[in-house]
Every structure is written in C-alpha cells, then in structure tokens.
Amino acid sequence: VLFQTTPQTRAFLARAPQSYTQYENFGMFWSEVQASQNLEENQLLYQRLMLEPMIQRTPENEEVFNRLRNYYHWMEEYTENNTDFRFELYRDYAAFTLENRESRQEVFPSRRVIDDLMIQLATLIRKAELDPSSHGVITITQAKWSNLLLELQSNYQAYWSKEFSEMSLPQLGSTLLQRGYDWGLLQENGQQIMILPTMSRLIAEMEKLNETVGC
Secondary structure (H helix, E strand, C coil), X not given: CCCCCCHHHHCCCCCCCCCHHHCCCHHHHHHHHHHCHHHHHHHHHHHHHHHCCCEECCCCXXXXXXXXXXXXXXXXXXXXHHCCCEEEECCCEEEEECCCCCCCCCCCCCCCHHHHHHHHHHHHHHHHCXXXXXXXXXXXXXXXXXXXXXXXXXXXXXXXXXHHHCCCHXXXXXXXXXXXXXXXXXXXXXXXXXXXXXXXXXXXCCCCCCCCCXX
C-alpha cells in the first residue's frame, strides 16, 4: 500500500532503519540507530514547533536551546523550503511564524478584535519598560495589571467593538488572560501575572480618530 504525504507530515512519521534482515548483526543495526539520534531529536523539536505557539527558554531546557542554536540554519532552510512558516529563534523563545494574518492556519494575531486588544496591551507593556527576568519573563502584581487595563481602556476603548467596550475591568482582564494563555503570551500565577517573552515583543500603535469622520 502506498501513501502520499506532504513535507510537513513526513516530520511526524517515525524514522525506521532498513529491514532488520539487511544487517549482519545487532551491532550494525544499533550503530545506525545511534547515528540517526540527532535527526530524531531535531524531528521532535520540529514537531513541537508545529504544534505549540512557541518554545520558551527555561532553566530546565537550556540544552534544547543549545540544540536549536546549533541546528538553526538547517531547521531554517528545511522549514522555509517545505512549509509556509519561518523559523524564528530568539534568546528566550523559538517559534514558527507567518508573514501575515491571511492564512488557512489558526494564527495569532488573527483578525479578531481580541487580538487587536492583545497587541495594544503589549504596546503599553513595552512603554512601561518593565524589567524582565534572566529568561525574559516579566512578573507584575494584580494591582499593576489592573492599572495596565485601565490605561488600555483609556487609550484604545474608542476603537473597540461594543462587546469589549462594555466589559467590566474584571471581565476584560479575564478575557485577555485567557487569550494570552492560549497563545503562550500570559500566565496567571496566584496574585501575580507573568508576561512571557513573546508578549513583550508585540507592538502596534493605533492612528488617532479623525474628528471629521461622519461630518
């Protein structure tokens, strides 16, 4: 039986050595398995990048980022030749990205209003010049989070849809936190909010409303 696969799905198929009958002994078979180990570890990282919004650097996965740096050019070439994605590697995270929002895949930011709010929030976070940890994570209190939400409403509410402009502050905060959690941008940890490296990299600025609109 023959199966037709895409370049993307090949990265999810198990790598198997040739038929065991082709080896004279187990030692020869095991040598080939060991020789392909690096490729298999790269394959697992490729699968993670295809399935997760990003891989974040932590104290526990420094070896993962060492591997990503060592094989960066190989992964970049393979990704751009076989998929619509670009492989982006930064100090604190790695991700597959697309050039624009118009895509068959589910992407962030999308055309949904909530994603515009997330970008506006990220703009305020960057302007606040908050200090990140050694792994790029910014941790703020609930009080600071509430202040950011108030500033977000003050600066941008005029651009929002009715659904978001009529939300209470707790509703707005909960909605943004959930969206941020889904895409690896924000996390809530007890009484603290963790702003992950991908969130602090987003930035945008809205044009001022034209006072003559509708006249």
